[in-house]
Amino acid sequence: MIPGAFEYHRPTSLEEAVALMGQHGFEARVLAGGQSLIPAMRYRLAQPAVLVDINRLPGLNQLSEEGGMLRVGALVRDTDVEFNSGIQSRYALIADVSRVVADPIVRFRGTVVGSLCHNDPAGDWTAAALASRAQVVIRGPAGERTEAIDDFLVDSFTTSIGEGEIAVEARFPVPGPRTSGAYEKIERKVGDYATAAAAVQLELTEDGRIQEVGIGVTAVALKALRVAEGERLLRGQKPTRDLIRAAAEEAAKIADPNPDARGSKEYKRDMARVLVGRGLIKALGRLGVQL
């Protein structure tokens, strides 16, 4: 299968890339790792007239902490995260995701930011970004803006990136010493999208209460969802099995999955509940709390 014809640009500066995107408007698409876009083009689900290949732009591969945030540039590949020992040891949720997103070869090209921009309803990074309260930095003709992930993820395959804009980085809050997380994904095989998955991140107070918590679920609705009611139940509380059960139940309440070869509506909805529960228990276990 061969993609439709397109005009190819490979700018060497961000300014040039933004100018090209501005000039071609909605005709143009950014080409990052291509691991979602190229398959979509081969199936002719996407037929952009112009591709702006950002792979040679300087300064977009930073993966560093600054001002309490982990900055993940738009050219940071999944493997950059997977093979980074600092991230693997301190960012439990991100580390978990980096080992299950797509397959090991795809991860050498696919980017974290590209995955957020793609906003696949079954994407893994979107759920993780919700749970860790990430932000996306967007550059366009009008300058730069930063969006909370909840505002960024608008709908299936739709983000708040406007005409002529490029996402330049994602920012994840640096986890403190009493913060941990987990990603629980059911997949039929390596390289398959989730049947259902849940991302959780939580921070405990010194006396063992839940200070802050983020819960995201994916593949169980038209887009990744924040389980806000579950978060609300847990916030400020001492974790117990009953409380976790109640919070997990909230995931099933908001799930509205499509049945497909991976499972029925009922199964996926129930897995949203099960995986949120497991994720919370695993994250707590990583903080030394056994329930």
Next chain:
Amino acid sequence: MEIILNINGQDRKLDVEPRTLLAHAIRDLGLTGTHIGCDSSSCGVCTVLLDHNTPVKSCTMFAVSAEGHTITTVEGLAQGGNLHPIQQAFHDQHGLQCGYCTPGMMLASIALLERNPNPSEEDIRFALSGNLCRCTGYQNIVKAVQQAAQVMGKKSEGLGSAADD
């Protein structure tokens, strides 16, 4: 578009459309060891190495994007008539039956051994989980990678001591 791709150490001039996939560009040069399998980015038989140690599915990259990188295909592994240790190991351990996945398997294995010269069985199975084989059941592929790890490890030890002399 006129582009130059550095494949197996040689600059090759090509005239491609931007939409030409790297896998097709490579095969059109007569380097048909890079196979095309699933045609949907899933099977890994089209895996090549960019810049010596980065495995990519060449069916999921445009040839134009590969400009400026070095590309290694299976044809580039043997040197001066000697099989690369990974090729020798796949041969010795019978790490293939039909051979269709073998080029991709070997290139993905080399990338693993580059960053982890001493992988556990689990590491090997994990690293190769994006490359599908429908014949072997993977057992002998794992054995082959283990043999190659041993041979390549010895070789670099040998070089180290030679340099010390």
